Amino acid sequence: MSQINDIPDHYPAWTWQMQDEPKDLALKNTVTVPLAKGDVLVRNAVIGLNPVDWKVLTGALVNWEAGKVPGVDGAGTVVAVGDGVSGNWVGRRVAYHQSLALPGSFAAYTPVPARALMPIPDALDFHTAASFPCPGLTAWQALGKIPASSGARILISGAGGAVGHFLVQLAVARGFDVSVLCNARHWERLRSLGASNARHGPLADDNELPEALQGRFHAVIDAVNSQHAERLVPALQANGHLVCIEGRLENWPNPPFGQALSLHEVALGALHNHGNDEAWHQLTQAGEELLQAMADKQLQPETHHICPFSELPAWLDALKHRQFSGKALVEM
Structure with a gap:
């Protein structure tokens, strides 16, 4: 496994406690575990909040246990790679859409399958990149039908x-x-x-x-x-x-x-559960092109509403109750 030197043994994460409401998420220290084959570890810089993040908290759409870290969208830096992944990923800025079944983005670090990574153009900031994956890729899939x-x-x-x-x-x-x-x-x-x-x-x-x-x-x-x-x-x-x-x-x-x-x-989850490497390549390649379009000002992101990591549950609750228009983004 290739990695940088400052990965902690524990890191903070908002965790699901088998409760329906965003404000019932609990902040816990999560143990850093060895990466699975094909995965990388992303140090999150910005987390994107989406409606699916509060909808799954009822447990009706997922089979979670208490302590699961929610969150599907994030942007950050790859700090380690598992077996089967090129060490060239280490140090690269990436955005990703995570499977609901895997440890999510509501944390300082997230293990992510390398095939789900989208490199962020140099001219694009973490905030805009984190605002994109779930809504942007969903829109791309919908139009492709x-x-x-x-x-x-x-x-x-x-x-x-x-x-x-x-x-x-x-x-x-x-x-x-x-x-x-x-x-x-x-x-x-x-x-x-x-x-x-x-x-x-x-x-x-x-x-x-x-x-x-x-x-x-x-x-x-x-x-x-x-x-x-x-x-x-x-x-x-x-x-x-x-x-x-x-x-x-x-x-x-x-x-x-x-x-x-x-x-x-339309369901991004279909790729997580049934997609092969070629299907993922097509999706992430489209994502890279759209991130570049945002860097070139050809595709406009939503208005950003930025909050600190400590206020993530409150902002997820505000999103649930439609208390603002635009994109809620959480800074680590």
Whole structure:
């Protein structure tokens, strides 16, 4: 194993105590364990907070034991590598998206599979890099479900969040005509990123899809929930595409030989559980290109809200209750 010389035997980490609320996370000293084959150890500089980080605390989505370190996104410096990993990684600045099943980013150090690493361009800071992996890679995957068609109209529902922020920019860059469905407070920002049309959303439970949106779109990408996505089916043209980021439709929404829609679900966790090295290479290569685009000011990150490590649970709770707009980032 190759490493630098100042790795401690213990380090601080926020840990899950089988409680549902972010404020119930406990700060503990975690023992540094030998790296598994194919892993590296990252000294975290900045941790990115995401909605999934509070959603998993109920335990319904995971099979955790008390003491598990949560967190999927981080950026820092590789300080050690395990067997099978090139020593050239040591000292490199990287961003990563971690599996929910592995020790997470809510810690001073995180062991990460080397295949999940994305080198950070020299011109990009740790804060911006840490804000990217989960929402940026999710947006990239979602858009990849849709066949390219220059000028085709797509609708992004729930576009006011982090995934929507990247989706609008990536979709515009690929030549789509982008409409958004979200709270009006996000309209100006999303229009500045290239959205051509904005409408209020999500749809209220007793509201039907406006007639002006029916049958207009080559694709709909929904980031609200599966029930909301199903209500947007009438917005699609024949042979259209419905992409679900939160959940998925339980039943096909049309009879055979009807609209002939294509249904898609998006989950970064699928790669952690089922992806091979080639699939990971494609994902991290796309991530590197998008990080470079941010370094070149061609892709805009969200507004940063920076807090100290000691306040991580409070900020995760604030994220859960939508007390701010933008990206919560935790400095070590």
